[in-house]
Amino acid sequence: MKLKVENLTKKFKKIKVLNNLNISIESNGIYCLLGRNGAGKTTLLKIISGYIPKYEGNIYIDNIKIPKGQIPKNLCFIEEKVKQLNKPIKELYKISSTFYENWDYELANELSEKFNLDLNQKFKKLSFGMQTITNSIIALCSNSKITLLDEPMLGFDSILREQFYESIIESYQRSPKLIIISTHLIDEIANYCEKVMIMNSGKIILNETIENINEKSFSIIGEAKEVENAIKDLNILSKEYVSNYMHATLYDENTQNLTGNFNIEKISLQKLFGKMVGGKTNE
Ligand SMILES: Nc1ncnc2c1ncn2[C@@H]1O[C@H](COP(=O)(O)OP(=O)(O)OP(=O)(O)O)[C@@H](O)[C@H]1O
Numbered sequence: 001m002k003l004k005v006e007n008l009t010k011k012f013k014k015i016k017v018l019n020n021l022n023i024s025i026e027s028n029g030i031y032c033l034l035g036r037n038g039a040g041k042t043t044l045l046k047i048i049s050g051y052i053p054k055y056e057g058n059i060y061i062d063n064i065k066i067p068k069g070q071i072p073k074n075l076c077f078i079e080e081k082v083k084q085l086n087k088p089i090k091e092l093y094k095i096s097s098t099f100y101e102n103w104d105y106e107l108a109n110e111l112s113e114k115f116n117l118d119l120n121q122k123f124k125k126l127s128f129g130m131q132t133i134t135n136s137i138i139a140l141c142s143n144s145k146i147t148l149l150d151e152p153m154l155g156f157d158s159i160l161r162e163q164f165y166e167s168i169i170e171s172y173q174r175s176p177k178l179i180i181i182s183t184h185l186i187d188e189i190a191n192y193c194e195k196v197m198i199m200n201s202g203k204i205i206l207n208e209t210i211e212n213i214n215e216k217s218f219s220i221i222g223e224a225k226e227v228e229n230a231i232k233d234l235n236i237l238s239k240e241y242v243s244n245y246m247h248a249t250l251y252d253e254n255t256q257n258l259t260g261n262f263n264i265e266k267i268s269l270q271k272l273f274g275k276m277v278g279g280k281t282n283e
Contacts, residue, residue, distance in 0.1 A: 007056070029195060039199040039200060088123075226262060
């Protein structure tokens with residue numbers, strides 16, 4: 001599947017939450033969407049899903065323009081904290097199977113077993129984490145060609161999260177699709193997705209493969225003059241000085257040939273994210 005978001009602007013009471021935002025996704029894959037609280041992730045996913053009809057710009061799926069406010073065929077969007085009807089889980093699966101034409105019964109059974117869900121239990125009787133897992137299972141089993149998961153791991157403990165990541169991969173391997181996961185669990189998701197999009201100030205400021213990000217993200221520490229000279233032509237995200245030492249963070253592909261009396265090491269996606277968007281929220 002292809003997804004294109006073109007010049008998307010969304011205002012709430014004159015405040016621009018999305019500001020001429022563009023995304024182009026050319027093929028299926030597992031993508032993650034990062035941004036600080038209030039960055040506009042949910043708003044973006046809701047617009048793509050047709051839940052917010054008023055906006056400027058265009059959404060294209062497989063090169064076809066989606067009319068504003070229309071829920072695209074073959075798309076499933078699961079919001080954070082979504083409330084289901086207070087019915088037993090097996091009823092919710094049944095209802096969902098009539099809703100989603102490619103519903104995967106086998107995967108629904110497998111995942112329910114994996115997460116020890118009692119299919120006779122009513123939704124409201126489930127713990128918060130189990131409610132979230134039910135929603136996320138429904139999203140994966142919907143087998144939608146575009147699956148948008150907005151903070152699908154809310155309330156999960158670390159074991160549940162690990163199992164859920166495995167389930168996403170399993171569902172993707174059974175039936176490749178375009179999955180976008182919005183999350184704050186940055187370093188965890190980095191192990192499972194291939195591409196990362198970072199939102200800030202209403203725009204996508206980074207849209208890269210994890211592989212490229214790893215190749216470009218570094219920190220360098222050493223004698224200030226020497227470091228300054230070595231990195232003067234590179235993309236510097238931050239600089240800090242302690243006496244005559246300097247610590248800098250770089251995002252640049254031309255770091256391979258840096259040599260000198262300093263230490264250079266890779267940094268995590270979490271750290272890079274902090275350097276790129278730290279100190280700025282839309283709130
Ligand atoms: N219906 C609405 N009316 C007015 N303002 C809204 C509405 N929905 C969202 N906003 C505002 O838009 C901004 C972006 O919100 P959004 O929920 O999209 O961010 P987010 O990146 O998903 O945040 P979080 O990570 O905290 O869930 C926030 O400032 C929010 O208060």
